[in-house]
Amino acid sequence: MSTQVNESQVPTGSDDLDTETRIFEAALKVFARKGKDGARLQEIADEAGIHRPLLHYYFRTKQQLYEAVAERLFTDFLLSFDAPAEGGRFADTLKAFIDHYIDSVREHRHAAMWMVTENMAGSPILGEMLARAFATEGSPQRAMVEAVELAVESGEIRPVDARQLMLTVVSACVFPFVTLPTVKMMNPLAAEDFDAYLEERKAHLFEVVCHGLASREVSDA
Amino acid sequence: MSTQVNESQVPTGSDDLDTETRIFEAALKVFARKGKDGARLQEIADEAGIHRPLLHYYFRTKQQLYEAVAERLFTDFLLSFDAPAEGGRFADTLKAFIDHYIDSVREHRHAAMWMVTENMAGSPILGEMLARAFATEGSPQRAMVEAVELAVESGEIRPVDARQLMLTVVSACVFPFVTLPTVKMMNPLAAEDFDAYLEERKAHLFEVVCHGLASREVSDA
DNA sequence: GTCTATATCTCGATAGAC
DNA sequence: GTCTATCGAGATATAGAC
Incomplete structure (x- = not known):
């Protein structure tokens, strides 16, 4: 039972964590990659390095495990949009948003993958979560x-x-993560040093979008 | 058995087509949405409006049906990049590519969804197809x-x-299709007239990208 | 070519020993 | 809390009537 504890939120390799957390982290990955139906409890167990019956000891059913995971993933998705407020020029706000958003998706890539997976599957649970979030906090x-x-x-x-x-901006930030193998095949830098590739991407995206928005030739950040 | 025929390539509602084609088209949708593991043969049969055993009559196994479908989806993915050649200004080439690419994804949205699904699932078959395509035709x-x-x-x-x-361009073209429910919730026009929304999107994307690329203030198309 | 019936296998879930 | 063994449901696949 129990709905995940979440103390030390450092994203370690998920080794040397308590069993429940390891199961939860493993489920995060597998549900995000494969969706609710496509995910196999065996795969989650393997990913967590435990035996399958332990999943049921901690979360009873696949359904309950999924719901716990989905809640956290949706929260992570919403948090990605909370960029640090910038009072200055719009270009600064935009730069801050792009940087923060890409960092956020890198940190919580499974939340982004899950959003895409569930959208494509036409998941009802996602519809409800979106409707609820819209009703309480707006877009x-x-x-x-x-x-x-x-x-x-x-x-x-x-x-x-x-x-x-x-x-457009969100697409350009998220897409590399949901098409990672293809991107790595098309771009050598992405394959060899993905973090460096992401930094390059931040700069590229800001350049293209910002100069596309400027009323006249602008000085960039 | 048999590897799909593909005569009248008009995307009808897939009714009044021969059984094999209807199965194939149905499998296209379901495999794209749910991935190979997540797809249920029953769902494909329902989508095609036939009884389940007929799937085996035409394609023997889920595996073989999947492989036939995957081949077609990957071909569609590659074809999307074949924009009509433009000899003129780069802006014209870009505009032609964006228009053609969005139209192509609209026409073959399942190919785009499948690419994303397989990338996220880390599918080996996609890796092989990409490697093969690269080796023979380049990126x-x-x-x-x-x-x-x-x-x-x-x-x-x-x-x-x-x-x-x-x-960046491909992301911005494809993403609306793989996050359709969310996009429709966030943008009223997308919900009420998606084709109109896509036309608006073509114009927007060209504007942003083109003016972002121009050396100086340019006359746009 | 299409249906009904059924066999086989995979997956989710539980029981019980340790 | 964790493991072994096993049950039952659901999914794939086949057999055989029509």
């Missing part, structure tokens, strides 16, 4: 959408649909 | 990557990493 992108609209109104950037822009 | 993005590099060398656009740019 997760709210803050950035408003920042974009303000910058448009003030003439700081060219007229642009804020939601389209957000989808 | 599918080759043509566009070269076009970008040429435009950079000639000074027509600002210096930019061609592969990073391609990933």
